[in-house]
Amino acid sequence: MMRTKGGVLEEFSPGYYGICTVGGMLSAGSTHLAVTPLDVLKVNMQVNPIKYNSMASGLTTLWKEQGPSSLWRGWSGKLFGYGVQGGCKFGLYEYFKKLYSDVLGDYNRSFIYFLSSASAQVFADVALCPFEAVKVRVQTQPNFAKGLVDGFPILYRTEGLTGFYRGILPLWGRNLPFSMVMFSTFEHSVDLIYNQVLQKRREDCSRAQQLGVSCLAGYTAGAVGTVISNPADNVVASLYNRNSENVLQAVKNIGFANLFTRSLPVRIAIVGPVVTLQWFFYDTIKLLSGLPSSGGLNRRMEEANLST
Known part of the structure; x- marks a missing residue:
């Protein structure tokens, strides 16, 4: 049974982590689904940069050669794969942040954010990897499969289980730094906005103000x-x-130079709005459930930091 306090869901109860997991799943899955056309373009620009050398020409080429439906190729992998990943990432991040802040006490905040996000992302990417393996092939190989339903058995027959996790190490290499920097930047941005810009406590701000802070920090x-x-x-x-x-x-x-520049503009166009909307939907779900918006360590540590 979920612990409640005064009829409101209590922080750090099993129900709290359940809400965070469901919120992460819904926010990540829906936002990644919405930007599927840009993701199709991004992957093709990475695999065939000569043919797809810019956002405008790349979209035009895909539309002309493969039809408008090609822009939504791999949508199921985006919806379900990133939904599962988002549930693990947000839910486990909240769990690990509480765990490490209790264990480490008043240790450096950034270290706790880095460690919590990295721990959560390891599990999230294990869940995502099979979906990502099928999605990328569907998006760049028109004759491979139509989606997850036929893509999973085809990949298993041709490459076995290793085919699903061929990219797990570079996936960690991509998502671990991203997650560590993203969560830490979000947390510090939230603190900065409340303390320096609004100069108000989170509890004294309206829901609209709290969601505005989440969006700005998220972007x-x-x-x-x-x-x-x-x-x-x-x-x-x-x-x-x-x-x-x-x-x-x-x-x-x-x-080496292309590693940093290839597809970067389209990735920024994808990731900035996606992350912003994820935090908006995620915190909306939390606020509607009677929970505080995101940002900060557990209350005991917050009080210790304020007293110092």
């Missing part, structure tokens, strides 16, 4: 995290499409 966090994770994102696309057999070969084929 900042998404933009910073995108730049950090771009090299690994290019490696992931190359490995999944068998353009390279290992990470070192992928780096050599892509080129």
Whole structure:
């Protein structure tokens, strides 16, 4: 049974983590689904940069050669794969943040944010990896499969279980730095906005103000995290499409400078709004459930920090 306090769901109860998990699943799955056309373009720009050399020409080429439906190829992988990943990422982040703040006490906040997000992301990417493996192939190989339902058995027959996790290391290489930077940037941005801009406690702000803070901090966090994770994102696309057999070969084929620049504009166009909307939907669900909006450590540590 969920613990409640005064009829309101209590923080750090099993129900609290359940709400965070469901909120993360719904927010991540829906937002990633919405930007599927940009994701299709991004992956094709990474795999075939000569043919798809810009956002405008790339979209035009896909539309003309493969039809408008091609822009939604892989939508099921985006919806379900990133939904599962988002549930693990947000739910486990809240759990690990409470766990590590209790264990480490008044240790450096950034370290707790880094450690919590990294721990959550490891499990989230294990859940995402099979969906991502099928999605990338569906988006870049029109004859591979139509979606997850036929894509999973085809990939298993042709490559076995290893095919689903071929990209797990570069996926961690992409998402671990992104998640660590994104969550930490979000947390510090929230503190900065409340303390320096609004100069009000979260509890004294309206729901609209709290959601505004979440959106502003979320966009900042998404933009910073995108730049950090771009090299690994290019490696992931190359490995999944068998353009390279290992990470070192992928780096050599892509080129060191191109790791940082290839598909970066379209990734920023995708990730910034996606992360912003994720935090908006996630915190909306939390507020409607009677929980506080995101940001900050557990209350005991917050009080200790305020007293110092």
